[in-house]
Amino acid sequence: MESDGLRRFIKNFSFDQCKRGSQGFNRILIQLFGLLGHGKSSFINTCIYVWEDGEFQNWAKAWGTDGGKTTERIPYKITENITLVDNRGCNKLEDRESGEIFAQLGNLLPLGKDVGMKPGFDLIERITKAEKEVRSSDFIIPVFVSSVQKTNTEEEKGTLRTILHTAQKLTGVFPIVVLTYKTSGSLTEKEALFRDIGIERIFSFENYTTEDHMKTRGKHEGVLNFLCEVIKEVQFRVEHPRDPLKEIQERKQFVLNFIHESAKREEQRKLENKRALDKALLEKKLKQEEEMRQRRRAIEEREQEMKIKRQEEELARARELQNARQEQELRDLEEMLKEKKNKKRFGFFKAKK
Numbered sequence: 001m002e003s004d005g006l007r008r009f010i011k012n013f014s015f016d017q018c019k020r021g022s023q024g025f026n027r028i029l030i031q032l033f034g035l036l037g038h039g040k041s042s043f044i045n046t047c048i049y050v051w052e053d054g055e056f057q058n059w060a061k062a063w064g065t066d067g068g069k070t071t072e073r074i075p076y077k078i079t080e081n082i083t084l085v086d087n088r089g090c091n092k093l094e095d096r097e098s099g100e101i102f103a104q105l106g107n108l109l110p111l112g113k114d115v116g117m118k119p120g121f122d123l124i125e126r127i128t129k130a131e132k133e134v135r136s137s138d139f140i141i142p143v144f145v146s147s148v149q150k151t152n153t154e155e156e157k158g159t160l161r162t163i164l165h166t167a168q169k170l171t172g173v174f175p176i177v178v179l180t181y182k183t184s185g186s187l188t189e190k191e192a193l194f195r196d197i198g199i200e201r202i203f204s205f206e207n208y209t210t211e212d213h214m215k216t217r218g219k220h221e222g223v224l225n226f227l228c229e230v231i232k233e234v235q236f237r238v239e240h241p242r243d244p245l246k247e248i249q250e251r252k253q254f255v256l257n258f259i260h261e262s263a264k265r266e267e268q269r270k271l272e273n274k275r276a277l278d279k280a281l282l283e284k285k286l287k288q289e290e291e292m293r294q295r296r297r298a299i300e301e302r303e304q305e306m307k308i309k310r311q312e313e314e315l316a317r318a319r320e321l322q323n324a325r326q327e328q329e330l331r332d333l334e335e336m337l338k339e340k341k342n343k344k345r346f347g348f349f350k351a352k353k
Helices: 003-011 040-052 095-105 121-132 154-171 187-197 217-237 244-352
Strands: 027-033 074-077 082-086 138-147 176-180 202-204
Touching (some): 027 095, 082 217, 095 121, 095 154, 138 217, 154 244, 176 217, 202 217
Antiparallel strands (some): 074 082
C-alpha cells in the first residue's frame, strides 16, 4: 500500500466501523513504555512529523541520546481516534519500578500529570484517586521502545522477558517493539533478542531529530506502517465481545495484585538481605574471635617458649656453675695432694740428714 493509501486507512479508522461496533471504545491509546533515554520522546516527534507532514518541531521535548526528561504521562493526538502516550520511563527493569510501569500501561494513572515513581502504598493511593480521571473507553496497545545503542546483560534479558509477558497479561496484547537508533548498534542482535522472547512485530527506526529531519520515504512509510499495524491489531481484537469497564477493573486488580506481590518480594528480599548481613556480621565476629584466640594462643606459646628457654638457660648456667665448682674442687684437691706429697718428700730428706 502506498503512502496515500496508508494515510487514508489511518485517518478513516473508527471503532464504529468495526465488525461489532465500538463496544464502548472510542480511542486507541498507543502506550509507549521502556527504560529512560531509549528514544520514546524522539519516536513521538518522528510520528507527529510524519503524520502532519509539515515543519519539524520538538513536540515531545526530546533531549538527545541521554533522554530521561519525561516525568508525566503526556498524550499526543494523531487522529480523532488515535493517541500516542509518552509514559515516564524507568531506570531499571525491576519490581520496584515495574509497578509504576504497569500502572501507566494499564491506563490507571491520569494523563498529563506527574508520575511519582513511588512504589507500594503510595502507588495504590494514586491509582485509587485516579479512578474518576481515567477512561475505560481507551483501547490499549503496548509498545516497548528500546535503543539499539544499548546492550543487555543476561540478567536484563530475563527481566525483559518477564516485563513483556506481564504487559501481555495486563493488556491482553503482546507488545509491539520499536527499536530506535537502528544504525548505532547491532540491529540483528537486538531483533533476535526480542524474537527469542516471542515478539512478533518489530519496527526499527532512525528517528527524525532537530539536527537531522530531512524527509525520507523509508522513514515516512515505516511510521505509517507502524500505525497501520496498530489499527489492524485493534481490529483483530475487537472482532470478539469486549467490555471496557470490566477490562479496566481487571487491569486495576491485576496491577494491585502485582504491587502486593512486589511488596511481599521486596520484604522477602529485605529479610534475606538482613539474614545475609546478620550471617556476615556473625561470621565476621566469629572470625575476629577466632583470630583473637589464635593471637592469644600464639602469645601464650611464645611466652611458654620463652619460659622454657629461660629455664633451660638457667639450668645451663647452673650446670656451668656446678661444673666450674667441681673443676675448682678438683684443682684444689690436686693442689692439696701435691702439697702433701711435697711435704713428705721434704721430710724424708730432712730425716736422712
